[in-house]
Amino acid sequence: MFAAATGWLEKCAADIDALNVFPVPDGDTGTNMLLTMRSSLEEASRTTDSSGASEVAQAMARGALIGARGNSGVILSQIWNGLAQGIEGKKTITGSDLVNGLLQASKVAYKGLSNPVEGTILTVMREAAEAAKAHADSSGDDVVSVLEVTVNAAKESVANTPSLLPVLMEAGVVDAGGEGLYIIFEGALHYLKGEVEQLKLRKPWLVASSVPLAAKAPQMVGVAAMPEVPYGYCTNFVIKGQGLDPDKLREKLAKRGQSVIVIGNDSAVRVHIHTLDPGEIMHYVVSQGTLHEINIRNMDEQYRDFLRMQKERMPEVDIAIVAVVVGEGLSGVFTSLGTTAIVPGGQTMNPSTKDLLQAVEAVPSEKVVILPNNKNIVLTAGQVQSLTKKTVKVVPAKTIPQGVAALLAFDYEADLETNVQNMEAAISAVKSIEVTRAIRSTRLGGFDIKKKQAIGFLDGDLVAVSDKPEDALSEVLARLNLDEAEVITIYSGADTTPADTEQLGALVREKYPKLQVEVIQGGQSHYNYIVSVE
Amino acid sequence: MAVKIVTDSLGDLPSGVAKELGITVVPLNVHFGTQTFRDGIDLTAERFYEKLASSKILPTTTVPPSSVFVGTYDKLAEETDEIVVITFSHKLGASYATAVEAKGLMKRKCRLEVVDSRWAAMAQGLIVIAAAKAAQGGAKLDEVVGLTRRNIPRADVRMVFDTLEYLSRGGRIGKAHTFLSSVLRVNPVLGIRDGEVYPFAREHSRTKAIDYLYHFATGFSRIEGMAVEDATTPDEADALAKRLGSKFPEVTIYRTKVGPVVGAHVGPHVLAVSVLGDKR
Numbered sequence: 176m177f178a179a180a181t182g183w184l185e186k187c188a189a190d191i192d193a194l195n196v197f198p199v200p201d202g203d204t205g206t207n208m209l210l211t212m213r214s215s216l217e218e219a220s221r222t223t224d225s226s227g228a229s230e231v232a233q234a235m236a237r238g239a240l241i242g243a244r245g246n247s248g249v250i251l252s253q254i255w256n257g258l259a260q261g262i263e264g265k266k267t268i269t270g271s272d273l274v275n276g277l278l279q280a281s282k283v284a285y286k287g288l289s290n291p292v293e294g295t296i297l298t299v300m301r302e303a304a305e306a307a308k309a310h311a312d313s314s315g316d317d318v319v320s321v322l323e324v325t326v327n328a329a330k331e332s333v334a335n336t337p338s339l340l341p342v343l344m345e346a347g348v349v350d351a352g353g354e355g356l357y358i359i360f361e362g363a364l365h366y367l368k369g370e371v372e373q374l375k376l377r378k379p380w381l382v383a384s385s386v387p388l389a390a391k392a393p394q395m396v397g398v399a400a401m402p403e404v405p406y407g408y409c410t411n412f413v414i415k416g417q418g419l420d421p422d423k424l425r426e427k428l429a430k431r432g433q434s435v436i437v438i439g440n441d442s443a444v445r446v447h448i449h450t451l452d453p454g455e456i457m458h459y460v461v462s463q464g465t466l467h468e469i470n471i472r473n474m475d476e477q478y479r480d481f482l483r484m485q486k487e488r489m490p491e492v493d494i495a496i497v498a499v500v501v502g503e504g505l506s507g508v509f510t511s512l513g514t515t516a517i518v519p520g521g522q523t524m525n526p527s528t529k530d531l532l533q534a535v536e537a538v539p540s541e542k543v544v545i546l547p548n549n550k551n552i553v554l555t556a557g558q559v560q561s562l563t564k565k566t567v568k569v570v571p572a573k574t575i576p577q578g579v580a581a582l583l584a585f586d587y588e589a590d591l592e593t594n595v596q597n598m599e600a601a602i603s604a605v606k607s608i609e610v611t612r613a614i615r616s617t618r619l620g621g622f623d624i625k626k627k628q629a630i631g632f633l634d635g636d637l638v639a640v641s642d643k644p645e646d647a648l649s650e651v652l653a654r655l656n657l658d659e660a661e662v663i664t665i666y667s668g669a670d671t672t673p674a675d676t677e678q679l680g681a682l683v684r685e686k687y688p689k690l691q692v693e694v695i696q697g698g699q700s701h702y703n704y705i706v707s708v709e
Numbered sequence: 710m711a712v713k714i715v716t717d718s719l720g721d722l723p724s725g726v727a728k729e730l731g732i733t734v735v736p737l738n739v740h741f742g743t744q745t746f747r748d749g750i751d752l753t754a755e756r757f758y759e760k761l762a763s764s765k766i767l768p769t770t771t772v773p774p775s776s777v778f779v780g781t782y783d784k785l786a787e788e789t790d791e792i793v794v795i796t797f798s799h800k801l802g803a804s805y806a807t808a809v810e811a812k813g814l815m816k817r818k819c820r821l822e823v824v825d826s827r828w829a830a831m832a833q834g835l836i837v838i839a840a841a842k843a844a845q846g847g848a849k850l851d852e853v854v855g856l857t858r859r860n861i862p863r864a865d866v867r868m869v870f871d872t873l874e875y876l877s878r879g880g881r882i883g884k885a886h887t888f889l890s891s892v893l894r895v896n897p898v899l900g901i902r903d904g905e906v907y908p909f910a911r912e913h914s915r916t917k918a919i920d921y922l923y924h925f926a927t928g929f930s931r932i933e934g935m936a937v938e939d940a941t942t943p944d945e946a947d948a949l950a951k952r953l954g955s956k957f958p959e960v961t962i963y964r965t966k967v968g969p970v971v972g973a974h975v976g977p978h979v980l981a982v983s984v985l986g987d988k989r
Binding site: 504507508511512513580583588661664691693695709 | 890892917
């Protein structure tokens with residue numbers, strides 16, 4: 176059963192690693208728990224078939240104690256230790272035995288830490304055990320149903336960890352250790368229910384935070400947000416000897432460091448401590464017995480590794496881009512080209528300064544470029560600069576084609592100033608054509624325009640009037656010198672039928688065979704066609 | 710005895726250059742289904758792209774077993790007592806690991822050093838050429854290795870794609886996966902950074918993308934070598950090489966082909982510029 180759980184955990188160990196955000200900057204919780212589980216299993220596999228549940232649990236606890244890695248592994252080993260105590264003497268276990276085991280596991284796990292923190296694996300263990308007890312008290316003794324309740328409670332508890340632990344909230348993740356524990360329970364449940372196929376073919380679904388993600392990326396978790404000193408040495412070792420006293424040792428060590436975990440019995444004690452002076456710790460404990468499996472790691476390095484790993488997993492959002500776009504297709508174009516946030520809006524639906532400000536505040540970056548993509552939004556966008564602490568630059572794209580050109584010119588490598596320059600230069604290199612229908616009859620720019628006639632704009636100037644939008648577009652294209660052009664992109668509006676669009680595309684291709692013509696369902700309102708010529 | 714230089718065929722070295730400089734190229738294998746070809750030996754670049762266009766199955770590539778490296782080492786060890794092996798980036802395939810493994814299996818006694826170039830294509834090729842020239846000039850193993858290691862951060866490459874499909878299917882897309890989803894048809898410009906494929910820019914038109922390559926190359930000074938590679942568009946590459954040639958009349962510009970193994974991962978229509986020099 177626990178072999179199945181370990182296999183289940185293995186499938187997502189890397190994902191759990193990625194979740195790791197303090198309080199302990201190990202960055203490898205999933206791996207640590209997996210290795211601890213493996214060590215448990217090795218020990219358990221030495222028991223014989225005739226061994227009862229109690230013996231197996233004790234063997235697992237032994238294996239975990241010896242093989243515990245990292246903070247989470249150590250706590251996990253305490254959980255097995257408690258479980259073994261809770262079911263001591265039982266050959267087979269009932270639902271209520273399991274409940275006893277889980278309650279004891281929770282108790283022992285809390286006891287192992289000098290300063291238990293809620294919102295971690297401890298909370299998940301405790302809440303799962305409590306739910307299991309409530310279920311067994313009310314609805315009976317079936318092991319599977321007790322475990323099922325345990326799994327569900329663990330899942331809920333995991334999802335809730337960010338509301339208990341501010342660093343998790345800040346980082347927008349759930350507690351990694353709690354997640355690991357939930358996965359182990361779930362794997363065991365799958366096995367008990369005989370869902371072998373599931374174990375083999377599927378991958379665990381990680382629980383996501385039930386708390387809305389704070390709009391901050393993990394790499395922005397600052398030193399100030401951490402509940403403990405993030406430097407010093409992560410020190411781990413095992414003391415072997417006679418007449419050891421884990422409780423007394425824990426008390427002594429608590430004064431000499433942080434994140435102190437001391438577990439074990441009178442002959443072997445495992446210690447995990449964060450300290451500025453590992454020498455002092457070693458000097459003290461060597462008088463207690465012989466030292467084994469000594470592992471001292473510099474947490475500054477761990478922290479740097481952690482940040483680097485987080486950064487590698489995240490899209491690079493040193494500079495975020497906020498764009499004002501309307502239409503599903505156009506939004507897709509902008510998103511696929513790396514826009515961080517889209518504010519819906521455009522012609523006749525100008526977003527407010529507040530809308531833009533909210534988007535700017537929400538993106539996980541201190542530097543933000545706004546692409547207004549409409550001449551009536553450029554000024555509004557400019558207002559945002561004085562309302563936020565973030566550095567905001569408005570690249571004055573007045574049309575969708577200009578916005579796309581600017582976006583393509585964005586360089587992840589370059590700084591904000593260079594990017595703004597490049598993007599502004601790109602804007603001037605593209606021609607924008609917009610075709611819409613006149614909302615009233617008028618006389619403008621030498622044209623007599625009747626209501627509902629199609630009118631074509633070239634870079635904002637009215638240059639063509641026709642009954643059909645397609646004809647108006649052809650007229651505008653005809654005014655351009657396309658010798659230097661290479662790419663024509665046609666974005667069709669929400670009111671334009673795909674058939675009309677296709678026909679237009681074919682026509683343009685035929686007329687300008689040397690050009691690369693691309694037709695995209697932009698889905699914008701108001702404009703039948705928006706066209707870029709580059 | 711002169712140091713002998715060995716590399717793998719991912720370096721896209723022109724065969725004439727390899728011969729002239731005495732470089733031994735270990736070919737990788739290209740597989741079309743059950744058919745296997747040795748890169749550059751049984752399959753030229755031209756023939757490969759023809760097959761790529763007509764074949765229904767996508768080609769795959771493999772690094773030859775260590776025995777092939779061992780055979781190469783032992784043969785060279787008959788004529789020299791110092792060998793330097795320069796492989797493509799270990800993050801892109803197993804050449805480096807296999808070359809190192811083979812070192813332990815050599816029968817003949819010979820000093821041998823394997824260096825991970827951290828590049829591929831002619832960015833690797835230019836490093837290999839520099840090493841071979843040093844070896845010809847009488848440099849000993851340690852000097853050649855030292856020079857090679859100094860040259861690694863001085864090399865760079867950019868490639869213009871018109872599709873990332875091959876790179877994506879072959880599983881070598883690295884961080885350029887962020888460029889995969891574009892709704893618009895754009896020309897991605899990729900390169901290699903820290904040994905992995907890395908996205909650098911997207912250009913709406915091919916001409917602009919080629920301009921990007923030009924400006925990339927002109928951003929270097931003290932240039933020791935430059936290469937322009939094409940897969941299926943020799944005219945474009947010729948024009949770019951000519952343009953760069955008039956900017957850098959004193960620099961040797963190798964005008965080569967993206968070989969079959971690289972081609973299997975990047976697809977047709979790729980255009981690449983590699984430079985060995987100092988970035989301004």
